[in-house]
Amino acid sequence: MKKHEDTITPEVIKKHGITEEEYEKILGFLNRVPTLTELGIFSVMWSEHCSYKHSRAVLKLFPTEGPGILVKAGEENAGVIDIGEGWAISFKVESHNHPSAIEPFQGAATGIGGIIRDIFTMGARPIALMDPLRFGDVNSPKVQSLLKGVVSGIAHYGNCIGIPTVGGETYFDDAYEGNPLVNVFCLGILRHEKLARGAATGVGNSVVYVGAATGRDGIHGATFASEELDDNSIEDRSAVQVGDPFLEKLLLEACLELLHGHSVVGIQDMGAAGLTCSTCETASRGGSGIEIDISKVPMRETGMNAYETMLSESQERMLMIVENDQMEKVNSIFEKWDLHAVEIGKVNNSGIMTVKNGSQVVAEIPVKALTDEAPAYHSSPCKPVYIEKAQNLSDCEIPEQYDLGDIILRLLGNPNIACKRWVWEQYDHMVMTNTVVLPGSDAAVIRLKETNKLIAMSSDGNGRYCYLDPYEGGKIAVAESARNIVCSGAKPLAVTDCMNFGNPTKNDVAWQFRKCVEGMSEACECFSTPVTGGNVSFYNENPWGAIDPTPIVGMVGLIEKEEHVRKQWFPDGKGKIILVGPLGDEIGGSLYLKEIHGLKRGLPPRMNLKTEKGVQDFVLKIIKKGDVLSAHDVSDGGLAIALAESCINIHQDTITGIDAKIPVCLSGREDFALFGETQSRIILSAVSEKADDVIEQAAKGGVQARIIGDYGVDSFCLKVGSKSIKIELPEIKQAYLNTLEELLKRNE
Amino acid sequence: MKYGVIVFPGSNCDHDCFWVTGNVIKQDVKFIWHKEKNVNDVDCIILPGGFSYGDYLRTGAIARFSPVMESVIKHAEKGKLVLGICNGFQILTECGLLPGTLMRNRDLRFICKDVYLSVENNSTRFTNCAQEGQILSIPIAHGEGNYYANAQELTKLKENNQIIFRYCDREGKINSYSNPNGSLENIAGIVNKNGNVLGMMPHPERCCENMMSSMDGIVIFDSIINSLN
Structure with missing residues (x-):
């Protein structure tokens, strides 16, 4: 039999997007040569998408503190802020740019699915979506087909799951030719005491897998989202996942029903990097260890090996940490919704993520090596020559x-x-009967049936300005968003942002990124609107160049009463x-x-x-x-x-x-x-x-x-x-x- | 009176119907899980909008086999009220309580917007509070609302005054411009021959409050209460 050391050749390492220095670091953490499964795990967890290795240092500039902040940026899947009377809202914007460029319908649809999971894992009921979009020249047939695919993908998922898409933007500029931006925003509401966390705590507690069975779809999606697209990218189609909004609707209802009891210790969605990311992140947050047996994972295909199982990005799956004696309750709720919950492992205090396939250990990695101690790079920003x-x-x-x-x-x-009604008439923007200001005005406004208050939300980001002056452009993105919120009668509360840029290892992109963040941070300070979370999407670039630097600001505001709308x-x-x-x-x-x-x-x-x-x-x-x-x-x-x-x-x-x-x-x-x-x-x-x-x-x-x-x-x-x-x-x-x-x- | 709102897996207007009947027009209301079999204690059953069973196979095609549907059919046969909205209408045609079928929209796209409806028959248990020919502004939100019935069915619908709502414009003109989805003769809602089962694509539950874009949906819920008194 071939020894696993022999399979880890320099080519294989390179193919996983891991640099020589990073590989040395892996050897340091393990004190041995990784197995292929382990290499795959490192590859996805250290990808830009999961580790933010080129942005972490700069993102620290964002103000993240504020009086009403209940969950700060970076702590959990999404930020949470207080809106008074015991209620809170959770919201976040994410990108699904790369998958949508290759397969617009499923790429956009699964983007919606992912952001909704991020919100209900916080214990919040998702009540509104927005979709900031950027495309190339609208006269091009290719762009029109992308636009139609993306819009129908968002409609397919959002409409079916029954969450209104109340706002967003659609812009066209040659700079996005070949690299469309599909950002998705979701907002949910929760009672303070129902706040759920994504931490694996309590030695002996059960690690529970719920939702869809695992297939080969989306393997290496996170790595894929961390590369530039080229002509061969169309061959990466298998890295795009396929969504099922109906299943997610069941999952959402079942999870919220379960979270309203007290049997769940932690919950995390399986998004990018699937089972890998959810297990090591929950363990990392809990300061614990986790052992799972992948032979117990429900499979939709036969013959999947450990590598594929750990890296699959099949949609509509969740990981829960459940109190040891509560499995019966969990099972009864999931059965009601025709879903299955399977115990696949236990929480321990080893600080190690152990993956077994039956009795065989296939991966054993210190949790922190995959999360807190993932590589971080300080770029060398340099003002691009085109600017002047x-x-x-x-x-x-x-x-x-x-x-x-x-x-x-x-x-x-x-x-x-x-007028963009061609876009928003395809979205159910009224379901839930909360939409007080329909799409097309400066900000969307929804009422909260639970209180007399209303929430305003707006998304903004001017790539043209940021291309010409990223610092002013960054300031304007936040200021314009706040202005839109104010125009609807609301007081700006907080910001989530999606930073869409080119290849961060290029010094001029690094400069654009840094300047945008500086401008945005200054503006956020001015309006007392802390950043509660978001996402960075780099490598929006093809052989013809990078996109315009496009920070998308999603701002929410609070309206005290209906008369102010x-x-x-x-x-x-x-x-x-x-x-x-x-x-x-x-x-x-x-x-x-x-x-x-x-x-x-x-x-x-x-x-x-x-x-x-x-x-x-x-x-x-x-x-x-x-x-x-x-x-x-x-x-x-x-x-x-x-x-x-x-x-x-x-x-x-x-x-x-x-x-x-x-x-x-x-x-x-x-x-x-x-x-x-x-x-x-x-x-x-x-x-x-x-x-x-x-x-x-x-x-x-x-x-x-x-x-x-x-x-x-x-x-x-x-x-x-x-x-x-x-x-x-x-x-x-x-x-x-x-x-x-x-x-x-x-x-x- | 008491409403019962059926919850299928994938229903997503169930809470909206519950809210309007319970909190806005302040009647008794309860959710009925699709696996339940007893619906005896309610006066009017609402089959809400949504994507029951994810629209797998065909809209409404799987929901009709849900355990609760047998009781819904019995409830209707007793002459009690059934209101099917959007996906609920699709389920009613699938289970045979209403004639015809709902096909994909003419433009093959989902459409969500306010439309105008002309009340074609105001003597039913669902429209008795409306004026004859009244024009209502009520939103639609569907991908499959293109109503079709064969010539025989259509003749019967007309003979029995079963066509309740047609899509029209603000002035009440009924033509292809005011037809959002390609429905046969602009049909937006019909009742069964006995007049106790209404299926309609537009969503009256979305327009019953001041804060919404219209309050015209109230007419239907008021009519239902009126018909029971």
Whole structure:
């Protein structure tokens, strides 16, 4: 028989993505040559996806402390924060970029499955999903097929399991060609006392496997997510898992029912790196050891060896640590839901993860070697050369456009601005009957039937800004998310983030990453919104380059009562339009430059956090006072687009006109005033009698605000400098509502 | 009165129906697990929306074999009320309590949005609180809601005034533009010949409160209470 030492050749080690230094480290931990199973275990646990080896050091910059934090970032599967009256929420954003690039439907579907498990393992009932997406050029048939696959995958899983998808974003930019981003966010609610932990404690307690049987699907998914994609990646299709939302629904109900008793000591989902990750992480958190026998693991295929069993990423599986004498109770609940719970091992105090196949030991590894002592790398960030060239743009390079009305219509119909109902109408966004603000407004709002409070949530992240200036881009991602939350009437509470970047071993990517984190951290401090968890997705890169650095911020906020809820749309009737925040004409990095002039250049808008905080605090105050009727933040497309978006109430299927005047700033350019993306601006509406009072209150608080016109008229009229624009309302509606659908239908 | 909400594995609007009947219109309500066989103590059974048995095989095709369904059929045969919403409607056609079938949507995509319904018959036990021709705004959320019945079945449906709701636009126009899923003659909801079993694709339980986009769903629950008094 071949000795296992002979199978561990340098090629095999390399194939597992393990460097020579890392292999030396493994030999140090084991004092012997690893078995192939052990090598596989190290390979997945030390992959970027599981170990965060290139990001751990930088992520420490994020503020993670706060008064309401019940579970901090990194402690468990997801963070948990207090919302008062004994209730808490748990939320997190994850990525499923690589699987979705190869098999969009299942890749996206299993992404939803994974994030939902992360939330219910905390003992929380998942009640809302969001899906921030990024794709290449929407005109490309390949991108359209990816988009359709991803959206139907999310719909398939989310709709079936019965959790509403209430928000998200869909952006298109060449930078994501071949590397789409599929991020998934889930939020759940729980009572403080029902909080569940993922720790294996109590010597002699049972290690219980529940859920789907194990197959060969998804072997090495975690390693796969830690590599660049190339033309051969399509052959990696077997690394993509297949999801079954029905089974997960049963698992969710059974686990929550069980967690509401007191027999479960610890619970962890089998996500990336499956059985391996769940056993060693629970043991690591519990400061204990674990011994499992894989011959007891329910299998859906025959002839699976130890290596395959430990590395399988079959979906809809959970690992539970159950008190020794409670197996009967566990079995009765799982049987009710037509599921099986199998005891596959015991907790011990050895500090070692022991894997047996019957009586034969196939792996024996110190738990800490796989978790806390996994390699961590300090990168050497270096400012990329492209930055200065890209930032440098003089006004005269931007041709002056005379038909500004035409540009407004073109931008409204641009897939990055146009209404995304083609996407969210495929998601059940109403199930659970909590969705108070439906998709399409600045932030989604759900009520909590258990209390009178409501939760607002928003996801944001501008890759264009981060490409041109990752530090400002990072700040803006957080600030814009907070602004969206405030516009809905909520106080920002906390942040989860998904950091999507290229290959971190490249110094310019390392620099982009570090700068983004620095900017985000500063903004999180400013808004007192700690980071409660999230995910890093590196290697979003193909032979043609890396994606734009894209940190996705998922922010949640708390609304004290229903009367505070605001939407972005002007109400029925007539009244005044108020612009809170500075005038400005920062055109660099704008969507206008990119989509109208084909320029992804210039210095993106500056983020003055003090101004931003002042604007947000003021707007939240007057919303709560009841003085304003709607609130919409100014972002992509600038003031002109924000005003147009406020006119079209997509859910009521109504449109109102405006008559407004926008001053021209220093540049003297009308187009800059209309489409510049100067930050810290919010459009409000108020009845005429209240408007002056709002301005007065703003002045008292040292916040800039001015009445810029009226809403409730028959057409869309803007005066900017010496120019007048008039657009008929049906044209606005047609451009905004129908463009994306027509574009996608053309190729069906 | 007392409602009973059936819970199949994969039901996901069961809690919404429970909430509306219990907390909003404040009636007695209980969950009925799909393995139970006795449903005698309830006045109206709701088969809620969702993906019973994961829509395996075909929507509603497996749920009809659930142990509880025998009792549901008996309950209906006694003339007592059964309301099937969305997946519940699909199950009712599968088990033969209602004619026709629900196919995949015309555009082959799941659709979730508010739609308008025209009340075609307001003399039923489910619509007696509605005005004749009233237009209701009620959301749909389904991938398989494209109603089909053969010519004979359709004739009978019409003869007996069994077509209760049709999809229409805000003004009440019933045409292909106001048809979200390709349903035959815009049919959104039908009753059985006896008028005690209603199947409808739209979700009335999603629009019974001020905070939701409409409150028109209340009409159906009010009508049910009214018909029992």
